[in-house]
Amino acid sequence: MKPEVELYDTTLRDGSQGEGINFSVADKLRIAEKLDTFGVHYIEGGWPGSNPKDIEFFAQAKRKSWKNARLAAFGSTRRKNIAAEKDEQVGLLIQAETPVVTIYGKTWLLHVKEVLTTTPEENLAMIADTVRFLKSHGRYVIYDAEHAFDGCKDDAEYALATWKAAEEAGADNVTLCDTNGGCLVSDISRITQLARSRLKCQIGIHTHDDIGLGVANALAGLEAGATHVQGTINGYGERTGNCNLTSVIPNVILKMKKRALPEGAVAKLKELSQFVDEIANIRHSPRQPWVGSAAFAHKGGTHVNAVQKVIHSYEHINPELVGNTRRVLISDLAGRSNIVMKAKELGFNLGNDTPELKTILTRVKELEHNGYEFEAAEGSLALLIRKTMKHEESPFRVDAYHVSMRRDGAASICEATVKVRVGEKRAHTVAEGDGPVNALDSALRNALTKFFPHLESVTLTGKRILDTATGTGAKTRVLIESSNGKEVWSTVGVSENIIDASLQALIDSIEYALQKG
Numbered sequence: 001m002k003p004e005v006e007l008y009d010t011t012l013r014d015g016s017q018g019e020g021i022n023f024s025v026a027d028k029l030r031i032a033e034k035l036d037t038f039g040v041h042y043i044e045g046g047w048p049g050s051n052p053k054d055i056e057f058f059a060q061a062k063r064k065s066w067k068n069a070r071l072a073a074f075g076s077t078r079r080k081n082i083a084a085e086k087d088e089q090v091g092l093l094i095q096a097e098t099p100v101v102t103i104y105g106k107t108w109l110l111h112v113k114e115v116l117t118t119t120p121e122e123n124l125a126m127i128a129d130t131v132r133f134l135k136s137h138g139r140y141v142i143y144d145a146e147h148a149f150d151g152c153k154d155d156a157e158y159a160l161a162t163w164k165a166a167e168e169a170g171a172d173n174v175t176l177c178d179t180n181g182g183c184l185v186s187d188i189s190r191i192t193q194l195a196r197s198r199l200k201c202q203i204g205i206h207t208h209d210d211i212g213l214g215v216a217n218a219l220a221g222l223e224a225g226a227t228h229v230q231g232t233i234n235g236y237g238e239r240t241g242n243c244n245l246t247s248v249i250p251n252v253i254l255k256m257k258k259r260a261l262p263e264g265a266v267a268k269l270k271e272l273s274q275f276v277d278e279i280a281n282i283r284h285s286p287r288q289p290w291v292g293s294a295a296f297a298h299k300g301g302t303h304v305n306a307v308q309k310v311i312h313s314y315e316h317i318n319p320e321l322v323g324n325t326r327r328v329l330i331s332d333l334a335g336r337s338n339i340v341m342k343a344k345e346l347g348f349n350l351g352n353d354t355p356e357l358k359t360i361l362t363r364v365k366e367l368e369h370n371g372y373e374f375e376a377a378e379g380s381l382a383l384l385i386r387k388t389m390k391h392e393e394s395p396f397r398v399d400a401y402h403v404s405m406r407r408d409g410a411a412s413i414c415e416a417t418v419k420v421r422v423g424e425k426r427a428h429t430v431a432e433g434d435g436p437v438n439a440l441d442s443a444l445r446n447a448l449t450k451f452f453p454h455l456e457s458v459t460l461t462g463k464r465i466l467d468t469a470t471g472t473g474a475k476t477r478v479l480i481e482s483s484n485g486k487e488v489w490s491t492v493g494v495s496e497n498i499i500d501a502s503l504q505a506l507i508d509s510i511e512y513a514l515q516k517g
């Protein structure tokens with residue numbers, strides 16, 4: 001079925017210009033394949049004229065089959081005073097062998113005169129010639145009108161003349177770009193409407209987020225007559241980033257109720273967003289609208305209480321629609337409802353009238369007061385709930401430990417000794433590590449794998465050390481992330497002493513692994 005709004009992804013081109021983002025050819029291919037499976041209509045793979053990596057991307061991409069998306073190569077209009085067929089950069093666009101070519105050209109007279117240093121007439125000829133040349137090679141041509149809004153505000157008649165030049169030369173789409181990202185929603189609406197009233201071809205919208213309006217401006221463009229929207233996953237891009245497609249997509253489908261993706265695709269939005277962050281080696285932002293881990297997290301006790309009664313009382317949509325999940329955060333603001341919902345989420349059958357509920361709540365508030373935070377340490381919280389509910393003892397005890405550090409040549413080596421007890425049996429082990437936490441972790445694990453062989457598969461995958469100001473003074477909080485290859489869990493320890501805090505978090509981590517079996 002024909003989409004009412006076309007989605008054009010430029011993560012691999014505009015997005016890759018973001019600070020700290022550097023995709024290899026293999027990364028780009030993986031992202032392109034993911035976007036194709038997800039169902040976007042266009043994937044802009046890169047600018048062949050700007051770097052050899054993008055030429056290589058297109059060389060490899062043309063050997064693959066694409067299910068939903070059409071690939072686009074990006075470039076600019078021909079240089080001034082040269083025929084399009086003689087311009088090397090334009091030639092590379094043809095050599096990329098993509099079904100779609102997107103070129104950008106100048107709308108704003110300031111740029112024509114001061115940056116291109118040419119005449120308004122030559123700029124119109126550059127646009128028309130290049131579009132005509134690409135059309136003569138059978139390409140679907142998208143004309144990105146750079147600085148469309150700023151240019152139109154400066155000289156509307158000239159701006160319209162540039163867009164018409166593209167249309168009359170055969171461009172299939174004229175996309176209006178807020179290149180500097182500084183326009184207000186009202187500017188976008190008015191100028192898109194003007195373009196709609198004067199052009200016959202499809203109109204697209206391409207915005208940037210410099211004043212925090214990237215998504216709002218894209219939606220305004222769509223409401224004013226554009227039917228094609230360009231952006232990047234997670235809003236990657238130069239400066240503050242491009243229009244964030246991860247927000248545009250659910251807004252178009254769930255709020256504006258327009259057809260844009262195959263049935264069910266939007267439920268994979270969070271997965272797509274996380275996937276792209278992972279490839280880009282960027283931490284997934286918890287506060288990202290729609291897909292962040294905090295997007296449907298409830299913390300205040302009264303909110304949680306209301307959500308428990310009527311789910312949608314504090315939620316704008318059901319989080320599952322975009323593949324996200326509702327989370328209940330546990331903190332010293334927690335009420336009974338938080339604990340009940342959290343316990344359910346963790347798989348415990350706990351109700352408002354379970355007698356242990358009060359004990360758990362009191363214990364959580366006490367620990368939070370002493371500097372613990374359970375928001376990011378669900379493993380420790382699950383253990384606390386379990387132990388209280390089942391009146392369980394710990395499966396092992398650490399009777400004593402010792403950590404020392406020495407320098408040996410250039411390397412510093414930490415050594416840890418632990419004495420543990422499992423029932424009546426005891427073990428005493430020593431291990432080395434490149435830091436105190438690793439040494440302790442190894443010593444503890446060496447001692448305990450004798451009793452619990454399946455601990456072999458558990459590894460320490462991350463640690464974070466934070467200072468925490470508490471009701472009782474400054475302390476260190478250590479968060480540890482562990483994995484058994486299938487599941488990842490986080491645990492927490494707090495103490496005046498960093499080694500002590502680490503040991504607590506390590507013990508919780510191992511206990512959690514043991515109760516998983």
Ligand SMILES: [Zn+2]
Nearest residue numbers: 014179206208
């Ligand atoms: Zn851009």
